[in-house]
Amino acid sequence: MALYLEHFGLKEPPFRITPHPDFFFDGADRGATLEGLLYAILHDEGIVKVSGEIGSGKTTLCRVLMERLPREVETVFLANPSYSRTEILRAIADELGPPAAGSPAASAPRNLPAQLIELYASGRRVVVMIDEAQAMPEDTLEQVRLLSNLESSRHKLLQIVLFGQPELDAALDKPSMRQLKDRITHNFRTRPLNAHETGSYIAFRMR
Numbered sequence: 001m002a003l004y005l006e007h008f009g010l011k012e013p014p015f016r017i018t019p020h021p022d023f024f025f026d027g028a029d030r031g032a033t034l035e036g037l038l039y040a041i042l043h044d045e046g047i048v049k050v051s052g053e054i055g056s057g058k059t060t061l062c063r064v065l066m067e068r069l070p071r072e073v074e075t076v077f078l079a080n081p082s083y084s085r086t087e088i089l090r091a092i093a094d095e096l097g098p099p100a101a102g103s104p105a106a107s108a109p110r111n112l113p114a115q116l117i118e119l120y121a122s123g124r125r126v127v128v129m130i131d132e133a134q135a136m137p138e139d140t141l142e143q144v145r146l147l148s149n150l151e152s153s154r155h156k157l158l159q160i161v162l163f164g165q166p167e168l169d170a171a172l173d174k175p176s177m178r179q180l181k182d183r184i185t186h187n188f189r190t191r192p193l194n195a196h197e198t199g200s201y202i203a204f205r206m207r
Helices: 002-008 030-043 058-068 085-096 105-121 138-147 167-172 175-183 195-206
Strands: 047-052 073-078 125-130 159-164 184-190
Touching: 030 047, 030 058, 030 159, 030 184, 047 058, 047 167, 058 073, 058 125, 058 159, 073 085, 085 105, 085 138, 105 125, 138 159, 138 175, 159 167, 167 175, 175 184
Parallel strands: 047 159, 047 184, 073 125, 125 159
Antiparallel strands: none
């Protein structure tokens, strides 16, 4: 690896598999998608969906999005698609903070609405980003829909963004998922790069 870096005059490997926000390529509509996501999250109250093939940059897009959101936005990133409907509630509650003093951990899901209300009252917004959403059980996806119902007298208490492969689109087309699909107000897709964009992408990574 050292010889490889030295030969090309590089400080670090330019094509790592692990998502690297500093290497975010805004060509091929990625930059426009990022701006669209920022707008949708900050100005809307529905569920947002981002779909694309494996390796099309969805997770990197998610990481950059988390960095670009204003400080008053509390972000929760969930990368485990196998959560049950109870486990996803507990995971969100745990990310937002520990249960109230003296409360058992098992009560974390019941604490979630109170946590969200407290954050909303303090002027903070909550965004839950779910990666690999195409692998989530239908029962858990239904829980995601119910989460989108949590609201104050005027506003939703949390925003949800689903990132997934094209199988997520197929899952949402099922009749049983109709209610969840109706809650999705913005759909984004990370398309494959064409030949010209691929050249620009490689040159950008090397720089």
